[in-house]
Amino acid sequence: MTPILHHYPASPFAELVRAGFGVKAMAWQSVIVSNILPKPGQAELTGGYVRTPVLQIGADIYCDTAAILPALEALQPDPSFYPAPLGTLHKVIAAWAGGPQFMAHVGAAMGSMPPGAMGEGFIEDRKRRFGLDMAQLGKATPHLTSQAMTAAHWLDATLSDGRAFVGGDAPGHADLAFYANIWFVRAIPFAKGTADDMFALPALAAWFARVEAIGHGTRSDISADDAIAIAAAAEPAPIHGRIDAPFTAGQPVLVRTDGSGDPPVAGRLARLDPTGIVVLREGERCGTVAVHFPRLGQMVLPG
Numbered sequence: 001m002t003p004i005l006h007h008y009p010a011s012p013f014a015e016l017v018r019a020g021f022g023v024k025a026m027a028w029q030s031v032i033v034s035n036i037l038p039k040p041g042q043a044e045l046t047g048g049y050v051r052t053p054v055l056q057i058g059a060d061i062y063c064d065t066a067a068i069l070p071a072l073e074a075l076q077p078d079p080s081f082y083p084a085p086l087g088t089l090h091k092v093i094a095a096w097a098g099g100p101q102f103m104a105h106v107g108a109a110m111g112s113m114p115p116g117a118m119g120e121g122f123i124e125d126r127k128r129r130f131g132l133d134m135a136q137l138g139k140a141t142p143h144l145t146s147q148a149m150t151a152a153h154w155l156d157a158t159l160s161d162g163r164a165f166v167g168g169d170a171p172g173h174a175d176l177a178f179y180a181n182i183w184f185v186r187a188i189p190f191a192k193g194t195a196d197d198m199f200a201l202p203a204l205a206a207w208f209a210r211v212e213a214i215g216h217g218t219r220s221d222i223s224a225d226d227a228i229a230i231a232a233a234a235e236p237a238p239i240h241g242r243i244d245a246p247f248t249a250g251q252p253v254l255v256r257t258d259g260s261g262d263p264p265v266a267g268r269l270a271r272l273d274p275t276g277i278v279v280l281r282e283g284e285r286c287g288t289v290a291v292h293f294p295r296l297g298q299m300v301l302p303g
Contacts, residue, residue, distance in 0.1 A: 001234070003072065004029040004227050006042050007053040011035070012105075012184035013065050013098070014053040016176045020069055021217030023171050024076050029222045036125035041224025045231060046291055047265040047281045051257065056227055058234035059289045063265075064257075065098065066091070066294035067276055069173055079170060086167035090174045093166065095296065097177035101151050105181040107144025109188040111137045117190065129261045145194055148185065151178075152198045159203035164210060171211060179211045228286045236290035239278050241271040252303030255279060255293055265291055266303055 005021075005028055007014035021028050033039050039050045045061050046054060055062040055071060062071045069081050082090045110118070115134075126132035137144075155178055158166060166174040182204075186195040199205045243249050247269055254264035255277055267279025270290065277293040277300060 001058045001075075002027060002029055003075065004031060004056040004222065004230065005053055006031045006033050006045075006056065006224075006227070008033055008035045010187065011052045012102075012180040015183050016065050016098075016180035017053050017055065017068055017072075018216040018219075019176050019179060019211060019214060020072060020081065020173075021219075022214040023079060023081065023176070024072060025217055026072070026076060027218040027220070029227075030219050031222060031224050031227050033224070036121050037129075041228060044228055044283050045286050045289060047267060047279075047283070048263045049257070049265050049291070050262055051260065056231065057237075059231045059236045059287070060292060061231075061289050062292045064294050064297065065177075066095070066296065067292045069176075070276075071292065081173045081176075083167060083170040083172050086172060086174065090167065090172040093174035094177035097151075097174070097181060101148065102181060104144045104147035104151070105185055107137055107141050108148040108194045109185045109191045110134075111141025111144060112190045113188070114190070130259065131261070148181070148194070149197060152182070152201055152204055155207070156201035156204040159207050165207065171214065175207075175211055179208065182208060183212075228283075231283075231286040231289055236280065236288065239270045239290060241273045241275055241278075243269060243272045247272050247300065247302075253279060254301045254303050255291075256299045256301065258297050258299060264299075264301070265293075267291060269300075272300060 005017055033042050033052065037050060042054055043050055045056060046063060049063045055068040057071060057075065062068045073081050082088055123134060165171045182198055185191050185198065249269065251269045253269045254266050256264035265279060267281035270280050271278035274295050276295055277298055279291050280288060281291060282288055
């Protein structure tokens with residue numbers, strides 16, 4: 001079944017997944033969503049998770065890149081996002097790049113923006129949902145930029161032995177996570193000075209060009225209504241894995257993302273173990289869907 005990505009062009013985490021389609025040379029379908037709330041089509045499928053991106057495979061909905069990439073890996077194992085010799089260490093590196101380093105790159109990219117550059121709607125959305133304070137971000141920008149530049153120097157040093165990618169000859173999840181951060185900084189005109197400093201590092205610049213050249217696979221566009229209809233016509237795939245105590249199968253639960261002001265997703269628990277979280281829920285238009293989350297970064301609460 002063709003995967004569907006719900007995303008918007010400027011999202012760095014969406015760029016990570018788009019580049020992932022390129023690594024696997026996959027055909028995929030694109031649903032463009034707003035970069036601010038509301039996102040009614042996406043919320044219909046997820047039950048309220050409105051961060052970007054979301055992956056859909058039939059009636060299975062995957063939230064967060066840490067759930068999305070393993071889903072694509074299962075759909076098409078070769079070439080792997082977790083090539084030897086690093087293997088699953090790619091996930092560890094990507095979690096660091098997508099966690100504290102992502103926030104450092106947000107500061108490096110956005111902290112120097114003049115007032116009004118992003119539009120009041122965007123600022124209000126991020127303030128309400130994530131506590132974004134542009135004045136505080138501006139004050140922290142020198143520190144955050146130093147953190148992003150430190151990571152850039154580490155990456156350049158790693159690549160300076162001649163390896164093509166972080167783990168060796170093949171690109172993996174770690175490459176995609178670092179790439180998305182740097183891509184975001186480069187995309188913001190007000191961060192040109194920081195981007196120039198990053199791309200002055202020769203091994204990093206050559207590596208970035210290699211990742212960028214991989215492309216985005218083969219994309220075709222569909223509407224949110226099309227995606228909902230696809231979910232309604234499908235059934236969730238069989239769910240494997242255990243449910244860790246103190247929770248039980250079928251128990252009503254709420255799943256909330258750490259650090260987000262968005263409402264939790266409610267459903268019946270179908271999996272809860274170190275490999276991830278799955279809840280089954282009913283949508284008014286999409287019918288029964290399985291909503292998948294990574295285990296890290298998600299709170300599971302009794303419903």
